[in-house]
Amino acid sequence: VAGWRHPLLLLCLTDCNAVLKALQPIFQEQGMTETVHNWEDHGYLVTYIKKNGSFANLRIHPHGLVLVDLQSYNDDMKGREEVDQLLNKVEERMKELIHGNIKRVKRLPAILRGGVIDRYWPTADGRLVEYDIDEVVYDEDSPFQNIKILHSKQFGNILILSGDVNLAESDLAYTQAIMGSGKEDYTGKEVLILGGGDGGILYEIVKLKPKMVTMVEISFDKWSLIHINLNVLDNLKGDCYQVLIEDCIPVLKRYAKEGRMFDYVINDLTAVPISTSPEEDSTWEFLRLILDLSMKVLKQDGKYFTQGNCINLTDALTLYEEQLSRLYCPVEFSKETVCVPSYMELWVFYTIWKKQTNI
Amino acid sequence: VAGWRHPLLLLCLTDCNAVLKALQPIFQEQGMTETVHNWEDHGYLVTYIKKNGSFANLRIHPHGLVLVDLQSYNDDMKGREEVDQLLNKVEERMKELIHGNIKRVKRLPAILRGGVIDRYWPTADGRLVEYDIDEVVYDEDSPFQNIKILHSKQFGNILILSGDVNLAESDLAYTQAIMGSGKEDYTGKEVLILGGGDGGILYEIVKLKPKMVTMVEISFDKWSLIHINLNVLDNLKGDCYQVLIEDCIPVLKRYAKEGRMFDYVINDLTAVPISTSPEEDSTWEFLRLILDLSMKVLKQDGKYFTQGNCINLTDALTLYEEQLSRLYCPVEFSKETVCVPSYMELWVFYTIWKKQTNI
Numbered sequence: 001v002a003g004w005r006h007p008l009l010l011l012c013l014t015d016c017n018a019v020l021k022a023l024q025p026i027f028q029e030q031g032m033t034e035t036v037h038n039w040e041d042h043g044y045l046v047t048y049i050k051k052n053g054s055f056a057n058l059r060i061h062p063h064g065l066v067l068v069d070l071q072s073y074n075d076d077m078k079g080r081e082e083v084d085q086l087l088n089k090v091e092e093r094m095k096e097l098i099h100g101n102i103k104r105v106k107r108l109p110a111i112l113r114g115g116v117i118d119r120y121w122p123t124a125d126g127r128l129v130e131y132d133i134d135e136v137v138y139d140e141d142s143p144f145q146n147i148k149i150l151h152s153k154q155f156g157n158i159l160i161l162s163g164d165v166n167l168a169e170s171d172l173a174y175t176q177a178i179m180g181s182g183k184e185d186y187t188g189k190e191v192l193i194l195g196g197g198d199g200g201i202l203y204e205i206v207k208l209k210p211k212m213v214t215m216v217e218i219s220f221d222k223w224s225l226i227h228i229n230l231n232v233l234d235n236l237k238g239d240c241y242q243v244l245i246e247d248c249i250p251v252l253k254r255y256a257k258e259g260r261m262f263d264y265v266i267n268d269l270t271a272v273p274i275s276t277s278p279e280e281d282s283t284w285e286f287l288r289l290i291l292d293l294s295m296k297v298l299k300q301d302g303k304y305f306t307q308g309n310c311i312n313l314t315d316a317l318t319l320y321e322e323q324l325s326r327l328y329c330p331v332e333f334s335k336e337t338v339c340v341p342s343y344m345e346l347w348v349f350y351t352i353w354k355k356q357t358n359i
Numbered sequence: 360v361a362g363w364r365h366p367l368l369l370l371c372l373t374d375c376n377a378v379l380k381a382l383q384p385i386f387q388e389q390g391m392t393e394t395v396h397n398w399e400d401h402g403y404l405v406t407y408i409k410k411n412g413s414f415a416n417l418r419i420h421p422h423g424l425v426l427v428d429l430q431s432y433n434d435d436m437k438g439r440e441e442v443d444q445l446l447n448k449v450e451e452r453m454k455e456l457i458h459g460n461i462k463r464v465k466r467l468p469a470i471l472r473g474g475v476i477d478r479y480w481p482t483a484d485g486r487l488v489e490y491d492i493d494e495v496v497y498d499e500d501s502p503f504q505n506i507k508i509l510h511s512k513q514f515g516n517i518l519i520l521s522g523d524v525n526l527a528e529s530d531l532a533y534t535q536a537i538m539g540s541g542k543e544d545y546t547g548k549e550v551l552i553l554g555g556g557d558g559g560i561l562y563e564i565v566k567l568k569p570k571m572v573t574m575v576e577i578s579f580d581k582w583s584l585i586h587i588n589l590n591v592l593d594n595l596k597g598d599c600y601q602v603l604i605e606d607c608i609p610v611l612k613r614y615a616k617e618g619r620m621f622d623y624v625i626n627d628l629t630a631v632p633i634s635t636s637p638e639e640d641s642t643w644e645f646l647r648l649i650l651d652l653s654m655k656v657l658k659q660d661g662k663y664f665t666q667g668n669c670i671n672l673t674d675a676l677t678l679y680e681e682q683l684s685r686l687y688c689p690v691e692f693s694k695e696t697v698c699v700p701s702y703m704e705l706w707v708f709y710t711i712w713k714k715q716t717n718i
Contacts, residue, residue, distance in 0.1 A: 035394065035406075037408055039410075039412050041412070042411075042412035042432065045408065045412070045414055047394075047406055049396055049404065051398075052401075053398050053400070053401030053404070055404055055416070057414070057416075057430075059430070061473070065472075065473040067472060067473070069428075069430075071416075071418070071428075073401065104477070106472075106477065106479070108470070108479055108481070108487055109481055109485055109486065109487040111467070111487065113424075113426060113465075114420070114424040114426070118463070118465065119486075120465070120467055122467070122468050125491065126468055127468065127478075127488075127489040127490070127491060128467055128468040128470065128487065128488075128489045129486075129487075129488045129489060129703065130486040130487045130488060131486070132484065132486060132671055132704075153670075153671050154669075154670050154671055154704060154705045155705075170698075170705070173698070310513075311512075311513050312491055312512050312513055339529070339532070339698055339700040341698040341705065344488065344703050345491075345513060346513045346514075346529070346700060
């Protein structure tokens with residue numbers, strides 16, 4: 001395991017050379033081998049290498065920014081204390097040098113790399129976030145994707161599909177949002193779930209006494225494993241539900257041909273489409289194919305629910321909405337922003353329905 | 360601005376020397392000055408320094424972990440593309456070398472340091488999280504603390520007090536939780552708010568037709584500035600509310616002496632206590648003083664609400680609960696875990712009430 005610490009010290013304008021002279025002894029007394037690099041425009045970069053493999057670099061920028069990075073092998077308590085002591089000394093020395101006139105001091109938590117447990121799962125909008133992962137519950141490649149279940153202290157088991165945080169045990173908010181946020185009456189209704197392999201939606205809807213829920217999930221592996229970890233029904237078939245382990249495209253086509261209609265279609269497919277169907281040339285065409293087929297099996301007064309994207313990816317949301325104007329039938333939609341605890345970013349959910357023609 | 364990229368490449372066991380030979384040309388052809396360090400136990404550390412001030416270091420661990428860190432001055436598009444291209448080459452070369460047999464490849468988003476906007480606000484449990492901050496709205500020191508208002512694209516304005524994320528415009532969930540999660544009837548009630556300087560609680564309770572809400576907030580600066588940014592009432596006094604700009608300790612003592620009683624006491628003071636009162640020797644004693652005084656002004660069937668801590672700081676939560684058994688009167692409590700959007704961690708809220716004596 002290699003641990004990193006990123007303290008950031010922002011100072012008022014001061015002499016680079018004076019900063020270097022003040023900080024050098026701190027590293028030198030650690031018995032580190034020093035190499036000093038100097039640029040006219042960019043100030044100093046000093047590297048320090050220790051016999052035990054530890055490595056530090058110190059940047060002194062001419063406009064008053066001092067950066068210290070430490071790289072070490074061990075993240076044990078002793079190693080952490082040593083790092084903290086060294087950084088305390090750097091801070092003290094800088095305060096002495098410029099008489100407490102430091103504008104900003106910041107230490108960032110260490111980044112742990114190369115360990116068995118990976119705690120860094122960036123958000124959909126590309127921000128770095130660290131999760132409180134303490135256990136790898138499952139990590140396998142299915143024919144369709146990489147499937148991880150990691151345990152988070154606060155969120156419970158988190159399902160991560162090909163690197164995307166999909167759903168955690170804490171995320172009933174996701175399931176409620178994609179079911180229409182409690183505003184729908186599922187009693188006696190025909191419901192079609194596309195995807196939904198974690199079983200959360202099926203589990204919640206079955207409680208609401210629907211006539212029949214059909215869930216179409218491509219990946220049996222996923223189903224069977226989630227099964228162990230989330231509150232999924234024990235059997236693939238019950239009085240008011242059935243689970244089909246199939247690609248949803250041919251199933252939708254079959255239903256469309258048979259004239260089978262649903263009150264609700266819930267699209268809970270992964271963001272990156274998985275299909276054995278050859279028709280999709282691109283993600284958007286695939287999305288539109290699913291939407292068109294779904295509208296064909298949706299009753300005139302039915303509703304289609306789906307998750308969209310994180311609220312910050314406005315371009316992707318706009319593109320999605322443009323697809324909605326290109327379906328075979330005119331539709332209308334509304335959207336809602338929801339906080340799904342394990343996502344660390346707000347998420348947009350869509351409700352789509354067929355435009356009612358004037359009587 | 361100094362940008363950092365942290366790709367992480369995990370490989371199967373392979374020869375360190377072969378990895379070094381494969382990767383060296385990628386950096387060398389960038390015109391970087393190379394220094395190779397070698398340890399028997401720790402493999403290689405190679406540093407690369409470019410004329411423009413960029414810096415890279417490559418670690419090749421004997422057990423098959425390869426780490427690349429890049430440090431550059433510019434985070435413009437051109438700089439980012441160059442970094443991506445370099446990392447792509449490293450990845451390709453590694454795949455060629457070990458024939459695609461790479462166990463894990465991970466690139467972390469760049470860490471931006473030294474910019475005007477600081478995007479890194481670690482959670483209470485010490486995890487590194489990056490916020491989507493795009494503007495510094497306010498940044499000043501009051502006599503009591505540093506007050507920042509930073510704008511987040513998704514959470515709106517975020518109030519950060521001495522480095523702690525306090526509340527954002529997205530966080531009605533916080534206000535609802537500390538008001539009893541919608542289970543209380545505030546109509547005609549006497550309410551005391553301790554702290555609450557962002558005005559959210561006052562704003563929400565006034566809508567519920569209380570008899571009188573008294574809010575005691577120490578920091579007028581804070582009040583006046585939040586005022587601009589969150590939905591706070593325009594005046595410090597209205598038909599059913601008043602705001603006292605005072606330390607809450609002497610106010611509580613005065614009320615206790617006068618025998619003034621409240622149906623609800625809501626403690627929304629900051630986690631790190633601010634007081635002009637000399638009595639508190641420690642945080643816990645201060646907390647207990649507030650609790651004892653609050654119980655003195657709480658009606659026998661009244662309720663005391665407060666925020667506790669993040670769910671992962673179990674020791675702090677236990678210590679808090681121990682304080683509750685040491686008050687002048689016996690109390691009982693319940694707690695609830697709530698997802699406050701801008702916190703990036705689950706938060707525990709307490710409801711405390713006086714133990715009812717048997718009739």
